[in-house]
Amino acid sequence: DGGITQSPKYLFRKEGQNVTLSCEQNLNHDAMYWYRQDPGQGLRLIYYSQIVNDFQKGDIAEGYSVSREKKESFPLTVTSAQKNPTAFYLCASMTRVYTEAFFGQGTRLTVV
């Protein structure tokens, strides 16, 4: 079955360490997105990519980095420069043809 997979579901890291969140899709979607959710708040766009080897900053890109070397994969690195990394992170992919988005289950990152 086609879908979008985020891993891991829960992640713990020590302060000052970089951490990479995985997002893989086998839907042949061109566009992929990363969002962040803080408790009691809506989701905010971190980065997005509409084609391989290209990506754009979203509203809250500072302290994050991404790569899009393959169509299927859009990993997000939370760097030590991100001041408040503890949050829920959601990956999505989209087909332009049907304007339908598909969502991963999310990764809850806790930095201690």
Next chain:
Amino acid sequence: KNEVEQSPQNLTAQEGEFITINCSYSVGISALHWLQQHPGGGIVSLFMLSSGKKKHGRLIATINIQEKHSSLHITASHPRDSAVYICAGMDSNYQLIWGAGTKLIIKP
């Protein structure tokens, strides 16, 4: 003012009640998504609508494009329906504009 507004923010109801969650938007969208987020955070996509009405089990979603409004209904609500329900509209730049979510608690 948020471009996508959900109401109510919080909703507590008794098991068996009919539930309605509303989503209004002020921007042009091509489609609207409803998602469910359980405690612990996992996200489940419920519906994608561009017009009319969709039904899946006890869940019904409707959208009125002219009025820029969508509703999510739950019939015969059950405690396992307790979750945060989020709507998100897709704009003309293929970006999702998110509502803040409605926290639903169904008491047995």
